[in-house]
Amino acid sequence: MASQHGGWSLFLQLPFSLGRFGVLACLLPASSLMTSRYPNSGELWMPCVKRRLIPSDLPTSNGYLIVEANGGLNQQRLSICDAVAVASLLNATLVIPIFHLNNVWRDPSKFSDIFDEDRFIGTLRQHVRVVKELPKDVLLRFNHNISSIPNMRTKAYSSPDHYVQKVLPKLMELGVVRIAPFSNRLAQSVPSNIQALRCLVNYEALRFAEPIRVLADDMVVRMMKKSSLAGGKYVSVHLRFEEDMVAFSCCTYDGGRKEKIEMENARERSWRGKFHRPGRVINPEANRRDGKCPLTPLEVGMMLRGMGFDNTTFLYVASGKIYNAAKYMAPLRQMFPLLQTKDTLALSEELAKFEGYSSRLAALDYTVCVQSEVFVTTQGGNFPHFLMGHRRYLLGGNAKTIKPDKRKLVLSFDDPNIRWSRFKHHMLEILHHSDIRGIAFRKPNDSIYTFPMPDCMCQQDGI
Known part of the structure; x- marks a missing residue:
């Protein structure tokens, strides 16, 4: 309940009047934050992954590798990239990954x-062999049942040595191995050639299928046309306030009986008793203080207004189906009357063929966000992590991202006595902390998919 009380008390302090868009518009100074890059650090970094991978004749394959990718779009993306890396380590032929039907995503x-x-197969042809399906003669040895192929269960973040010592002998014995599930199954720190291969897959080999690509590109053009008064610049926000996300967080919002029943049903439907296991303690207030609760649309709007983004900001909101959208989205739309989503940018008939396919819809959001001037992430997860890395790769390592400290945000949101001037001061401090990150290099345990420098990018005058 604290999130609603704090957010609403601030919302009511804003000086509203009828603006030029015919809706309630906050009278705040025009934003000067629309720039895609941080201040020039004097370093210019460019993608150079192809220069770091030397094409060569591939040796005779040791056999076939089958993996099962699970999760949503970007968890699948992670699995695909790592599968190619493991295939290279094993000198195996990768079979196009199988996608597991997930209880949450249901795609x-x-x-x-x-x-x-x-494109995937062609881009990798000089580095790793990829085939669309297992040859019939190999499948025949296992009675045409892929599940009969030995599953080399592998721990998360396994080292390259594990694959060479434990998986390779079985591969050479049988000519084929299977790893399922295959998510986060390769260590972050691997040899430089393997890191470069991961980047080749992520940024060059993985291109969305044509139906997705055509509509997504059209949506980017439409968003730029709508924001033509701002030079085609727009801000994208990844809003994680879908029912499954709210349920998984075990956070309390309006605190009513209806919400409680809906959240219990959602948790049981997707996670079947996980939250009622013996010893499991659920503490919504502690979760909120620790910054683990998804921000409501109201809170996202208040944060952005406090940072200086005004009612003329062109905002693209990337999300799944927002929980109780009629209630929770209304204040965000009031604060940002130029707000767009895939449902407003695309025609209903254009989206019809993607309905029921959460990963394909997420791919549309991903494309529009990659091209935005500023990207705002409000919750962890693979989507923002991959997107931040992709934008760094495309924008010289210096793409502008706002990643707020949610523990600090909560202190301001939940203060019932805070005045707008003080709140704005806090938001500008949080923005400054996010801004100073600028150029960021991957540390040993960081993900290459979030921090492509220096493994996959080079200074302009270096290698």
């Missing part, structure tokens, strides 16, 4: 429904 899409299969 039956295959690889070719989301990604361009031919």
